Amino acid sequence: xxxxxxxxxxxxxxxxxxxxxxxxxxxxxxxxxxxxxxxxxxxxxxxxxxxxxxxxxxxxxxxxxxxxxxxxxxxxxxxxxxxxxxxxxxxxxxxxxxxxxxxxxxxxxxxxxxx
Amino acid sequence: xxxxxxxxxxxxxxxxxxxxxxxxxxxxxxxxxxxxxxxxxxxxxxxxxxxxxxxxxxxxxxxxxxxxxxxxxxxxxxxxxxxxxxxxxxxxxxxxxxxxxxxxxxxxxx
Numbered sequence: 001x002x003x004x005x006x007x008x009x010x011x012x013x014x015x016x017x018x019x020x021x022x023x024x025x026x027x028x029x030x031x032x033x034x035x036x037x038x039x040x041x042x043x044x045x046x047x048x049x050x051x052x053x054x055x056x057x058x059x060x061x062x063x064x065x066x067x068x069x070x071x072x073x074x075x076x077x078x079x080x081x082x083x084x085x086x087x088x089x090x091x092x093x094x095x096x097x098x099x100x101x102x103x104x105x106x107x108x109x110x111x112x113x114x115x
Numbered sequence: 116x117x118x119x120x121x122x123x124x125x126x127x128x129x130x131x132x133x134x135x136x137x138x139x140x141x142x143x144x145x146x147x148x149x150x151x152x153x154x155x156x157x158x159x160x161x162x163x164x165x166x167x168x169x170x171x172x173x174x175x176x177x178x179x180x181x182x183x184x185x186x187x188x189x190x191x192x193x194x195x196x197x198x199x200x201x202x203x204x205x206x207x208x209x210x211x212x213x214x215x216x217x218x219x220x221x222x223x224x225x
Binding site: 031033035040041042043044045048055056091093098099100101103104105106107108109 | 145146148150156157158159160163165203205206207208209210211212213214215216217218220
């Protein structure tokens with residue numbers, strides 16, 4: 001009964017490199033959310049995806065950030081040309097129906113450090 | 116836009132003392148959820164409240180949803196060191212979106 005999986009758990013990048021974060025939702029879930037969390041702060045919504053569709057990317061910077069959730073395979077959050085300010089924990093969560101009354105199951109997170 | 120504030124931001128208590136965190140929304144919510152995040156961990160779902168004035172209990176934890184469905188509280192009786200972590204509320208507005216509160220960081224001193 002696998003929960004949400006994220007990899008890598010820790011990622012170190014130098015400024016200007018690309019970061020690619022992967023999220024495999026709970027089996028059978030087709031709704032994925034990505035959140036960003038700075039140390040000692042709350043969860044900031046970035047993007048909500050259904051299979052093959054981006055539904056709401058209002059929390060994601062328009063430049064350098066992109067997300068996808070293909071028909072097959074994990075959801076990917078991609079950050080191009082990373083800067084120090086991108087250092088944070090990135091969590092994905094999945095739900096079964098994509099409604100706010102659903103339980104969100106969070107992955108363990110990817111902790112990105114930009115040198 | 117819709118905002119959900121939590122107070123206090125931090126709380127240190129002696130083991131055995133009670134603890135309460137409050138969540139306030141700028142708009143009426145359809146439901147509210149509570150999550151706990153241990154230090155270095157990820158948020159874990161605790162409970163959901165849907166009805167106006169609803170009260171739910173989980174062992175030493177009591178959750179309330181206000182009559183106007185704009186506020187909620189989490190109360191822990193006789194805290195233990197295992198209660199350490201950050202408690203987040205997440206308000207729902209009837210769509211796909213969850214509006215997370217700012218969180219309350221609880222430290223329990225043994």
